[in-house]
Amino acid sequence: MSVEAQFAQPRPGNTVLTGNTAPLGNTAPHQRPHMTEASKPASPQLPPLKAHAKKLSFFYGTHQALHAIDLPLVDMHVTALIGPSGCGKSTFLRCFNRIHDLYPNTRYDGEIILYPSAANIISRDVDPIEMRMRIGMVFQKPNPFPKSIFENVAYGLRLKGIRNATELKDRVETALKSTAIWEEVKNRLNKSAYDLSGGQQQRLCIARAVAAEPEMLLMDEPCSALDPIASGKIEDLIRELRKKYAVLIVTHNMQQASRASDYTAFMYMGKLVEFGATTDIFTNPKSKETEDYVTGRFG
Amino acid sequence: MDSAAPVAVSAMPQGNQGPKANHGSTPREDQIAALVKRRNASNAVAGGIMFAAAASSVAITCGIVAMLTLESLPFFREVNLWDFLTDTMWAPLFAAPRYGILPLIAGTFVTTLVALAIALPIGTIIAVYLSEFAPHTVREVIKPATELLSAVPTIVFGYFALQVVTPALQTFIPDLPTFNMLSAGIVMGIMIIPYVSSLSEDALRAVPMLLREGSYGMGASRMQTAFKVVIPSAISGLAAAYILGISRAIGETMIVAVAAGMQPNLTLDPRQPAETITAYIVQVSLGDVEHGTVAFHSIFAAGATLFVLTLGLNVFGHYLRKRYRKAY
Structure with a gap:
């Protein structure tokens, strides 16, 4: 597939590591005992990173859901998280904008470094509200607010204190255009968002996240509640968004991961089993578990 | 409904070509047929019992409406309906009786309004706090404590109004009469708070977590999430809670009866004493009014008025619920 050929490999010429990036290889293998040998050669020299999870563990009460995960997220690329249900994909993703903070008895351990500021997202000193403004999220099911289409997209902008009507209007329009839903809604911006179809609602939610101009985008199975045609539109959209953002996407759909992502991480039982370029993971996985999963032998 | 049983039984006799056709049906099939038959019978009995329970509430409502209508008919034979609705004086026990319901409606209206001015804001704030802000441990203490308020008998509230609230109010409003609608309304509002807060909280908690996560995920604070997303989502449930509160107040x-006085008084000033529709019914039914007189039948006319008021409110509440129901 030309699309895969075009996107699956990490883009060349981008491998020079500048000061504000952290190469995966700067951590010695013995410090990452949980990582299999398979994940090590996942290109020691990656393009500039947007974020880097380092020894990230997460606990629901006493239950450890994530075990010291090391995962780099390359800027302007799509990283897919795959793995069987309950393996911790969504838990991992939700660490990035501190949604876990809303629930009692949860605990993070380790670091998620966000570049270029090199702030540790999960540090207690970091305000989760600030992080959520900087990192957009799209959820499993479309979750528009009980407001008009316009006000849904303007929500994040208003939270950021933008009051100017012209600026709001322009930025809402830009966001709706960049998520390819403008033509469908431009004549009914003041209608309730609940009047839209499921696929339209989900693209509206992506527009809502994009309008706030986040630094990166998290997507938690954004197509799981949609039919194939609506899913296809969202996948096209993800490929567009990649030009501006680092995207981290959780998916149960192997085809989707292979079509839409540049890098893929396979998780199992709260551990990262293998990480690498998407073509490598799907055509030449190093680990037996990864191979079994991507070929459909388990999970 | 009971189609399953005949099919299971009748299928066999027709199957003449089958190897077991001469047996009629196998023991296994007989067993299943008997089981289905028994189950259908018990289903029919259970369905009947449940229908009777549901029908009884309808029957009782119809009975009440019939009773109110029949008993107030003699009243409306003596009193013109127009006079009843427009006369500004209610004095059924005077030598020259006047039957204008307006003073009683005004009394009911003012006390209800005062009660709602207390109960709706406080009840809503409690609900929002418990549902969106309170840590689990705090919620576990405050929620039962609030609900304990609704266990206080209303007569106790009445004397609380008369003995505590009125004297307290008199320090601010020196010429406040002992019996006044303000004090009664305030205490009535306190009484209604748990109804409003408990139902409102249920409505707020029914809003899916996904919507809250969407709002927090954009960087909203608790306050912004509560007021911009959760409350608008729960609006139909909140409306239902408010309507119930209003019905309770009316x-x-x-x-x-204890704290607002028993004098019909056409005024909208809450500092005045006045009588509500309900207080009038108590006054007359406890007094020595002769059965069969117009004065006696007037309590049914007052009761019918009250019924129409609350019925209208409930219909309005039902409309609101349908109008603003959100499909999450």
């Missing part, structure tokens, strides 16, 4: 009897 129907409340003891507090107003």
Whole structure:
């Protein structure tokens, strides 16, 4: 597939590591005992990173859901998280904008470094509200607010204190255009968002996240509640968004991961089993578990 | 409904070509047929019992409406309906009786309004706090404590109004009469708070977590999430809670009978004493009014008025619920 050929490999010429990036290889293998040998050669020299999870563990009460995960997220690329249900994909993703903070008895351990500021997202000193403004999220099911289409997209902008009507209007329009839903809604911006179809609602939610101009985008199975045609539109959209953002996407759909992502991480039982370029993971996985999963032998 | 049983039984006799056709049906099939038959029978009995329970509430409502209509008919034979609705004086026990319901409606209206001014804001704030802000441990203490308020008998509330709230109010409003609608309304509002807060909280908690996560995920604070997303999503449930609170206030009897005075008084000033519809019904039904007189039948006319008021409110509430129901 030309699309895969075009996107699956990490883009060349981008491998020079500048000061504000952290190469995966700067951590010695013995410090990452949980990582299999398979994940090590996942290109020691990656393009500039947007974020880097380092020894990230997460606990629901006493239950450890994530075990010291090391995962780099390359800027302007799509990283897919795959793995069987309950393996911790969504838990991992939700660490990035501190949604876990809303629930009692949860605990993070380790670091998620966000570049270029090199702030540790999960540090207690970091305000989760600030992080959520900087990192957009799209959820499993479309979750528009009980407001008009316009006000849904303007929500994040208003939270950021933008009051100017012209600026709001322009930025809402830009966001709706960049998520390819403008033509469908431009004549009914003041209608309730609940009047839209499921696929339209989900693209509206992506527009809502994009309008706030986040630094990166998290997507938690954004197509799981949609039919194939609506899913296809969202996948096209993800490929567009990649030009501006680092995207981290959780998916149960192997085809989707292979079509839409540049890098893929396979998780199992709260551990990262293998990480690498998407073509490598799907055509030449190093680990037996990864191979079994991507070929459909388990999970 | 009971089609399953005949099919299971009748299928066999027709199957003449089958190897077991001469047996009629196998023991296994007989067993299943008997089981289905028994189950259908018990289903029919259970369905009948449940229908009777549901029908009884309808029958009782119809009975009440019939009773109110029949008993107030003699009243409306003596009193013109137009006079009843427009006369500004209610004095059924005077030598020259006047039957204008307006003073009673005004009394009911003012006490209810005062009660709602207390109960709706406080009840909503409690609900929002418990549902969106309170840590689990705090919620576990405050929620039962609030609900304990609704266990206080209303007569106790009535004397609380008369003995505590009125004297307290008199320090601010020196010429406040002992019996006044303000004090009765305030205490009635306190009484209604748990109804409003408990139902409102249920409505707020029914809003899916996914919507809250969407709002927090954009960087909203608790306050912004509560007021911009959760409350608008729960609006139909909140409306239902408010309507129930209003119905409680309109129907409340003891507090107003004790603390608001028993003099029909056409005024919208809450500092005045006045009588509500319910208080009048208590006054007359406890007094020595002769059965069969116009004065006696007037309590049914007053009761019918009350019924129409609350019915209208409930219909309005039902409309609101349908109008603003959100499909999450």
